[in-house]
Amino acid sequence: MHELSICESIRGILEEEAARKGFDTIDRVCLEIGRLSGVEVEALRFGFDVVMRGSAAENARLDIVETEGRARCMACGQGIAIAARYDPCPVCGSHLLQVTAGEEMRIRELEVR
Known part of the structure; x- marks a missing residue:
């Protein structure tokens, strides 16, 4: 299940941003995921909760x-x-067909404090 490694990468990005911008808590993470990205959304949701334990995004x-x-x-x-x-x-x-959109995955928004 590569969704767990995706969640670990997201955690790393969030931790870097928290250190760089000086926030302690992440209340919301909004991801933009293309339907052609190969990401199983429900597995990502499950993995997110597991991987974020002990981080600034633990309750996000x-x-x-x-x-x-x-x-x-x-x-x-x-x-x-x-x-x-x-x-x-x-x-x-x-x-x-040449795919032009739908393969992307990015962090779209964060709500922090």
Whole structure:
């Protein structure tokens, strides 16, 4: 389950920011996760609670904003929304798609004190 290692990386980033900016408590963490990122959101939620124990984010609320997958069809040139990496183009049926969005994962917002 790579979600635990993702949570450990998030914890490291949060600890660095807390040291750099001088806050002690993180009340809320908002993550932006693309639907094509391969991250299992429920496993990430579970892992977040486990990994954040003993940190500034121990009692933080985790909000996750999922972003849609987008691609450009190499056959017809259309920009399209896709739910999975190997979906066909809904316009022409081609599978020659270049993913343009939906693979990202980032910390979008923090509420601290």
